[in-house]
Amino acid sequence: MENATPIAAEPSFYFDNSYARMLEGLYVPGRPAQVVEPVLIKYNRALSDALGLDTQALDSPLGAAIFSGNHVPIGATPIAQAYAGHQFGGFSPQLGDGRALLLGEVIDRAGKRHDLALKGSGRTPFSRGGDGKAALGPVLREYLMGEAMHALGIPTTRALAAVTTGESVHRETGALPGAVLTRAASSHIRVGTFQFFAARGDIDNLRRLADYTIARHDPEIKEAPNPYLSLLRAVAERQAVLIARWMNVGFIHGVMNTDNMTVSGETIDYGPCAFMDQYDPATVFSSIDLQGRYAYANQPLIARWNLARLAEALLPLMTNAPERAVALATEVLDEFPIHYERNWLAGMRRKLGLQAQRTDDLALATDFLKTLASRQVDFTLAFDYLADETQVPHQTASRLQALHPTVNDAPTAPPMDAWLSRWRARSALEGRSPLAQTAAMREANPVYIPRNHLVEEALDAATQQGDMRPFERLLDVVKQPFGKRDGLERYALPGTTEQTAGYKTFCGT
Ligand code: AMP
Ligand code: MG
Secondary structure, eight states: OGGGSOOSSOOOOOBOOHHHHHOTTSEEEOOOOOOSSOEEEEEOHHHHHHTTOOHHHHSSHHHHHHHHTSSOOTTOOOEEEOOOEEETTEEESOOOOSSEEEEEEEEOTTSOEEEEEEESBOOOTTOTTSOSBEEHHHHHHHHHHHHHHHHTTOOBOEEEEEEEEEEEEEETTEEEEEEEEEEEESOOOBHHHHHHHHHTTOHHHHHHHHHHHHHHHOGGGTTSSSHHHHHHHHHHHHHHHHHHHHHHHTEEOSOOOGGGOBSSOOBOOOSSOEEOSBOOTTOOOBTTOTTOTTOGGGHHHHHHHHHHHHHHHHHHHHOSOHHHHHHHHHHHHHHHHHHHHHHHHHHHHHHTTOOSOOTTHHHHHHHHHHHHHHHTOBHHHHHHHHHHHTTSTTOHHHHHHHHSHHHHTOTTSOOHHHHHHHHHHHHHTTOSOHHHHHHHHHHHSOSOOOOHHHHHHHHHHHHHSOOOHHHHHHHHHHTSOSSOOTTOHHHHSOOOHHHHTTOOBOOOO
């Protein structure tokens, strides 16, 4: 095959594949499938530079060959990682990389280690009935969402490249253009990775994995009195931060199975995820989440549930006395809601333009959300309008009203004006100028999130017409989420009622 011919000038990746080297038995070696006609349709040059890769050499047909899987670069050791997972509450003892391969780990200029993995690179021993492939739409969605989250300052895995394969993949909806995503991550170690070995009673490999994870992500706890308990605590603290940040921006992951939760604290596996438009804690977008298990408001509870599964997996390592181990782990799990709320409230204070910590702040924040919920107003715009309020007082209520004129008149809605008076009084205690408060709020509240109707529009154009322009424009916009820019008004607005009502997302990567 033409594309599989040897490469003249091989760019160096400086791979150092510790997982493959140190954790034999926790993965199976793999080989990416060859594709017919690889075309590099997106290359993340900024990320490539940050990873210390040869951007110039890779943003090319050579990059297409590498990031499609047609050419395995020197130094890569492609492997499919084993993992298990609770999916919608039910345990699957064997999931694993069924359509992904870890190419290897690269060390950036700052010495930080990053996994580079292909997604959609063909079947592996973990594929079960699947074809191991990915479709273009979900690949672009993951690319866009990851970049948006990164720009919002939220820990996330990121896309390095998207390649179309020239092949079709077959899904329920019919034939779709095929694609491969290259993903960079602090690691791909998941809660489910621990569950895989714990469920088999394979304590040796469980301990090897835990020791490896500690060395990679939490080297400082190696000498702790109980390193495995400390690992649980470290993961729980990172997840408390992560979920709080999701909640602060209205992000709904959609499929928080334990195999989709990293121990690094990075967001991973952007499937049916979406940002909430109108504020409603019960919002669910995923078409398969019929019970609303992964609804917006459930995310902190699910995170804790998933951490309890991690705790169970780690118990055999903690002490020889099972009851003692359970008591120690329970303590950590019980701290999670406290850490989560502290992080969430810190985020809400920033969003509300408040610096000091006062006891009434929790009620102030939750009451604001209650007034939004009762009016079904747009979550993102509400904070943007509130920031304007310090400059042009008495605008917020009427502007929010204009978004949903019919609902706003509901007599049951708690009055916005009363809340605004409380917020003004609270703001006055800060002793900083309204101008400074507005500036701080502009830094905390994004103007541009990936609006659902715009994401669909961009993905439709790319997958149906081969037109990448709407995707490129939207990507550019969400990469700078803070501060209004001229000419981008449409990107700051929610969709029409027809576009937002009943919006559904689908997995099918
Ligand atoms: P997800 O829900 O997308 O995180 O995937 C859950 C599991 O299904 C993982 O083990 C995936 O590797 C596997 N999987 C998903 N799609 C495919 C596919 N097209 N082919 C093979 N395995 C897949
Ligand atoms: Mg997954």
